[in-house]
Amino acid sequence: MDFFLQLLVNGIVVGSIYALVALGFVVIYKSSSILNFAQGEFLMLGAYVCLAIMTTTPVPLWAAFLLTLAFSVTLGLLLERVVLRPMIGEPVISVIMLTLGLSSLLRAVVQGIWGTDTRPFPPVFPSEPVHLGPFPVSQGYLWSVGCVALLLLAFALFFKYARAGIAMRATAFSQQVALSMGISVRHMFALSWSIAAVVSAVGGVLLGAVRGGVDGSLAVFGLKVVPVVILGGLDSVLGAIVGGVAIGVLENLSGGYLDPFFGGGVKEVAPFVALVLILMVKPYGLFGKVRIERV
Amino acid sequence: MRCGDFRTSYAADTTIFESSYSRNAVLLCLVTLAALPAFASGYALDVVNRCAIAAIAAVGLNVLTGFTGQISLGNAAFLAVGAYTTAALAGKLGLPFLMTIPLSGLAAAAAGMVFGIPSLRLKGLYLAMATLAAHFIVEFTATHWDAVTGGVNGISVPAASLGSFEFDSDARLFYLFLPVTAFLTLFATNLFRTRVGKAFIAIRDQDISAEVMGVRVFRYKLLAFGVSSFYVGVAGSLLAYQARIISPENFPISLAIDQLGMVIIGGLGSVQGSIFGAVFMTLLPELLRALTSEMADSYPHLTTLFAPLKMGLFGLVIVIFLVFEPDGLAARWRLIKAYWKLYPFSY
Numbered sequence: 001m002d003f004f005l006q007l008l009v010n011g012i013v014v015g016s017i018y019a020l021v022a023l024g025f026v027v028i029y030k031s032s033s034i035l036n037f038a039q040g041e042f043l044m045l046g047a048y049v050c051l052a053i054m055t056t057t058p059v060p061l062w063a064a065f066l067l068t069l070a071f072s073v074t075l076g077l078l079l080e081r082v083v084l085r086p087m088i089g090e091p092v093i094s095v096i097m098l099t100l101g102l103s104s105l106l107r108a109v110v111q112g113i114w115g116t117d118t119r120p121f122p123p124v125f126p127s128e129p130v131h132l133g134p135f136p137v138s139q140g141y142l143w144s145v146g147c148v149a150l151l152l153l154a155f156a157l158f159f160k161y162a163r164a165g166i167a168m169r170a171t172a173f174s175q176q177v178a179l180s181m182g183i184s185v186r187h188m189f190a191l192s193w194s195i196a197a198v199v200s201a202v203g204g205v206l207l208g209a210v211r212g213g214v215d216g217s218l219a220v221f222g223l224k225v226v227p228v229v230i231l232g233g234l235d236s237v238l239g240a241i242v243g244g245v246a247i248g249v250l251e252n253l254s255g256g257y258l259d260p261f262f263g264g265g266v267k268e269v270a271p272f273v274a275l276v277l278i279l280m281v282k283p284y285g286l287f288g289k290v291r292i293e294r295v
Numbered sequence: 296m297r298c299g300d301f302r303t304s305y306a307a308d309t310t311i312f313e314s315s316y317s318r319n320a321v322l323l324c325l326v327t328l329a330a331l332p333a334f335a336s337g338y339a340l341d342v343v344n345r346c347a348i349a350a351i352a353a354v355g356l357n358v359l360t361g362f363t364g365q366i367s368l369g370n371a372a373f374l375a376v377g378a379y380t381t382a383a384l385a386g387k388l389g390l391p392f393l394m395t396i397p398l399s400g401l402a403a404a405a406a407g408m409v410f411g412i413p414s415l416r417l418k419g420l421y422l423a424m425a426t427l428a429a430h431f432i433v434e435f436t437a438t439h440w441d442a443v444t445g446g447v448n449g450i451s452v453p454a455a456s457l458g459s460f461e462f463d464s465d466a467r468l469f470y471l472f473l474p475v476t477a478f479l480t481l482f483a484t485n486l487f488r489t490r491v492g493k494a495f496i497a498i499r500d501q502d503i504s505a506e507v508m509g510v511r512v513f514r515y516k517l518l519a520f521g522v523s524s525f526y527v528g529v530a531g532s533l534l535a536y537q538a539r540i541i542s543p544e545n546f547p548i549s550l551a552i553d554q555l556g557m558v559i560i561g562g563l564g565s566v567q568g569s570i571f572g573a574v575f576m577t578l579l580p581e582l583l584r585a586l587t588s589e590m591a592d593s594y595p596h597l598t599t600l601f602a603p604l605k606m607g608l609f610g611l612v613i614v615i616f617l618v619f620e621p622d623g624l625a626a627r628w629r630l631i632k633a634y635w636k637l638y639p640f641s642y
Contacts, residue, residue: 035420086618092419093366094617097559100552101613108607112600223548226424234420262439269435272428279413279425 005135007256008249013141013210015248016148020203021221022228022240023155024196030172030235031192034084037099039200040222041106046072046201047208047218048114051121061124065205072201076194084193085186107219118215121208140210147206151199152241159237164191172235227271230278233288242286247271309488328473332466340465342581344537347472348530349573353557354483354566355526360555361563362487363519364499365414369407369426371551372433373524377403377531378541382450383443385535392455392462396475396532403528404521406433411520415513418502430548437543449542452535468537475533479526483566486522495519499564556609560616562623571624579612580605 021039028036050068053059059067083102087095125143129136159165171178171188179185203221208214228247232239255267284290302308312318332340352374359365380402384395410429414422437444444450455462455471462471486492494515497505506512535541553576561572583605587597597604620627 083614094621096423097555098617101610104606105610108603111603226427230424265435269431272431275428283417283421
């Protein structure tokens, strides 16, 4: 039972980060129908930038964190303006390939500047565990889940009540109608890219803090969110959250219980097996909008 | 002097070579290539062999992605299926390469068709994700099915041999790779002059209209997956014979992305373009390597930067091509040819 709970808690923690990255993925897809395969690199870059600011300058953690967010906003805006805007109207394959090219470019930048070794992340959360009932949980985990929950709540409110959030939803619904209502679709695209970069960077910093180190493997999260968004539905923010936690738990449970039979590595492949099954049974996911084609 | 297209029959419209000049140019090119081992170094031949493997895989991927419009991120997986099939058939059963190469192609085709099944309901983005999943599942199998694949340690492949003649050097392998590549390229070019190829193109352009016109969309999509994966499987088989030892590390997801890059840079929907793209993307890292070792004396830390430089250059090239030359090298080649056709009276 303890083993099960341990796996469950791990799954929820990792899953909450998945949810965050998936949120960025969904926001971009909803507004501009682009699958951003460079999402994992946004996450990695965020973690590295925050680490670099903390280690090279004397600023406190919160300031480094804010600077990282500012950097991510700039990165998102820049990429949208320079690289993505010329791709409007190009075939899907080109856009996918573009984000893949972008991801290897960003990864190369990170490797070129910081190398491939794991770099220790200064301790952010207190290390003694908290007892939840009979069961010790590391404080970093709780902080991480708390931050993610707060951020997701903030974005839910933003999409529901803020002017820009409503404009983004309108753009996602129909670009033409949004344009005729005086919404600048371009600004909404730019906004969605910066939101995606920001949430990924937050995910990266949290992961770095929880794991105590950052390295190139953080970029794997970009591919791991693919099953998440498929399970939740590509265009559903709620789906991203539910899917994130579900895939995180699935991955940890299957890894914990099936690894002895397969000799390890189940954790890496289980989400993708789930992905194939979901695609065969319910391709639009739990909360995704079903597209009906009419001629 | 030719100063325009004067086609008067359907046969002239579907011909492979527009003029006897272009046919002779291709033949001359092949003859020159065949004479290459006489004066090229082992390293150069190794690079050429890798170009050949990449070209076969890129042509295969282009059949699926460029001509049928189905996006696949699972190419490295199908390459792995081909390579491991060759390793198993040649290593354990001792079959000759004349049998293992086509059988590896067929094994990869079968795998490709299985993962192509989701294309019944899905298109575009979703298919990219299904094939991405295929990649990770095949990678997992290759890493953990020790009895057949040798796990992470890999498995060794005996040299391809014909009687007592062993294809064990780069020059000898070259004479195995060149005919296979030439034949498969010709086959792909011919494919798009037939009913099947036209059906692929119809599905790419508008699948619903294609269905209305009597193309069985699902059957042809699966067939496209099969043909494409067959090519990739053959490329995997040749890769096994060249590398002689294969392990899951030979088939990372970045390989699939590389190959998509070749197809994009070469030009979607052009057999010729895939070859351009494959050669370009294979030579690019080699040029970079030559350049970094040249400059290593003055900038010693450059050699440690080689891996990120290579990755960054790849990403940059993809992005630049997509933004500035979305139709790829094939389109550029056509423009160059058109320019010289009327030179110097182009107006």
